[in-house]
Amino acid sequence: MTVGAKVKQTIATLKGIKGTLEIYAYQCQDQESASVYQEGLQAVSEITGDLEKRLKNLEFEEPQYKGL
Amino acid sequence: MREWTEILLRSGGLFFIALLLTRVMGKRQPSRMNSFNFVNYMVIAIIAALISINVIRDLALGLIALGVWVVLAVILDYLALKSKWFHDLIHGKATILMKDGKVMEENLLQVRYTGEELLRELRSKNVFNLADVEFAVMETTGDINVFLKSEKKPVTPHDLGKKVSPQPEPQTVILDGNILDEPLSNLGLNRDWLKVQLDSLGVSRDNVFIGQVDGSGELYVDLFDDAVQVPQPKVKELLYANLEKSQADLLSFALDTKDKQVKDMYLKNAERLEQVREKLEPYLLR
Numbered sequence: 001m002t003v004g005a006k007v008k009q010t011i012a013t014l015k016g017i018k019g020t021l022e023i024y025a026y027q028c029q030d031q032e033s034a035s036v037y038q039e040g041l042q043a044v045s046e047i048t049g050d051l052e053k054r055l056k057n058l059e060f061e062e063p064q065y066k067g068l
Numbered sequence: 069m070r071e072w073t074e075i076l077l078r079s080g081g082l083f084f085i086a087l088l089l090t091r092v093m094g095k096r097q098p099s100r101m102n103s104f105n106f107v108n109y110m111v112i113a114i115i116a117a118l119i120s121i122n123v124i125r126d127l128a129l130g131l132i133a134l135g136v137w138v139v140l141a142v143i144l145d146y147l148a149l150k151s152k153w154f155h156d157l158i159h160g161k162a163t164i165l166m167k168d169g170k171v172m173e174e175n176l177l178q179v180r181y182t183g184e185e186l187l188r189e190l191r192s193k194n195v196f197n198l199a200d201v202e203f204a205v206m207e208t209t210g211d212i213n214v215f216l217k218s219e220k221k222p223v224t225p226h227d228l229g230k231k232v233s234p235q236p237e238p239q240t241v242i243l244d245g246n247i248l249d250e251p252l253s254n255l256g257l258n259r260d261w262l263k264v265q266l267d268s269l270g271v272s273r274d275n276v277f278i279g280q281v282d283g284s285g286e287l288y289v290d291l292f293d294d295a296v297q298v299p300q301p302k303v304k305e306l307l308y309a310n311l312e313k314s315q316a317d318l319l320s321f322a323l324d325t326k327d328k329q330v331k332d333m334y335l336k337n338a339e340r341l342e343q344v345r346e347k348l349e350p351y352l353l354r
Contacts, residue, residue, distance in 0.1 A: 003324060010317040013310050020307045024351075027285030029236045029255065033351055036233075040344045047318075047337045054330060 004058045004065045007051055014048045071122070078127065079120045086116050089138050094145065102159055102208045108141050159208045166204035169217065179206055190214060233351040235283045242279030242289070255281055262287070269298055284351070304352040311345040 018041060025037035059066045089112065096105065112134060119130035148155040163175050165186060176186060187198070189212040195201060203215040225232045239251035247259055265287045266273055275296070279289045286301045315338050322334035 003321070006317070007321065010314055010321075013314050013317070017307060017310050017314065020303060024284060027255075027257075029283050029285075030234045033233050033284070036347060036351060040348050043340055043344045047341060050333055050337055054333065057330075 002062070002065050004055065004062065007055050007058065011048060011051050011055065014044055014051070018044050018048065075120070075122050078122065082116050082120045085134075086113075089134075093138065093141055100209050102210070104158060105141075108137060112137050112141075162208060163206045164203070165206055165212065166201050169199070169202055171198075181206075186212075231350045238280045238282045238288075240278060240280050241287075242273070242276045245274045245276055245292075247273070251281075255285070257281070257285075271296065271298060308345070308349070308352040311341060311348070315341045315345065 021037050021041045021044065025034050025041055028034050028037065093109075101109070115124075115130060115134045115137065118124045119127065119134070124130040124133075144154075144158055148158055163179050164172060165175055165179070165181070166172060171183070171186065176183070186204075190196075190198070190201065190204065193212065193214045195214055195216065200216055200220040201214055202217045204212060205215075206212050239255055241248055241252050241255075241257075241262060247262060249259070252258060252262065262279075263273075266276070266289075269287070269289065271289060271291060275291050275293055277290050277292050279287060281287050284304075286303070288301070289298055291298060318334050318338035318341065322331050322338065325331050325334065
């Protein structure tokens with residue numbers, strides 16, 4: 001598996017985490033827990049953003065592995 | 069009037085009067101009463117019984133006696149609410165039976181307890197070893213309450229220095245296969261949400277005996293048909309595992325790359341993910 005593919009996989013996992021966190025942030029009753037989930041959500045989306053940027057670079061460097 | 073009709077009428081009337089009076093006198097439970105309260109209730113009960121079976125011939129006299137015992141009791145209760153001094157006067161004070169791990173023999177004598185009885189009461193509080201007790205007190209109701217030495221107390225998350233998430237009380241949303249709308253709307257959910265959850269568990273609504281939603285919005289169901297295995301919600305554990313996996317991925321990317329700047333980016337993000345994971349741990353694993 002190329003580095004690009006691995007990064008893509010991690011991005012997918014992170015997006016899954018993001019989705020689950022979002023659900024919890026909305027459906028939990030307690031304000032405090034909701035804010036903790038929100039914080040986690042924020043951090044995970046920023047990390048995902050960083051990785052996506054990196055993926056673009058990788059694809060630019062090695063265009064033969066472009067795409068899903 | 070024939071005697072039996074009189075007794076019939078008196079008993080019927082007193083039945084409802086007694087019902088009313090006990091309502092007026094409050095919600096105290098017989099086992100939680102102090103001895104004077106107990107005497108008070110007994111006298112009222114006996115007077116009522118005597119009037120009812122016509123031992124006290126004159127109805128008016130009987131009712132006066134009944135009224136005095138009830139009104140005085142209510143007045144005393146009211147005064148005890150208003151004044152601490154009065155409260156101590158009629159209810160007495162709690163007696164300290166053990167202090168700093170030592171039995172106070174004089175106080176034990178004062179409440180007429182033998183050592184054997186003290187041990188029995190302690191055992192009924194699940195304390196078999198006298199050495200474990202820091203402080204024991206006899207309440208005015210005669211109950212004994214025990215405060216254990218700090219090293220013998222049950223461990224709480226606070227003692228372990230562990231952070232735990234607040235847990236609101238669970239709401240019952242399905243009973244006997246019927247959806248309860250009020251608790252559902254308390255949680256900000258609706259029937260459609262419930263339908264989706266039940267579908268994802270693969271059970272039909274009619275098969276659910278009890279369904280509860282916990283504070284974080286997870287549905288737990290108990291089925292009529294116990295042969296059916298319902299998958300328990302494991303989403304949180306999975307989420308935690310995924311966070312760990314992603315963190316490991318980021319670290320391995322950091323090892324693979326030669327570019328300094330990219331390496332820093334991976335390491336920074338791995339650290340950030342670890343912080344997130346640590347912060348979420350009490351909420352996801354408990």
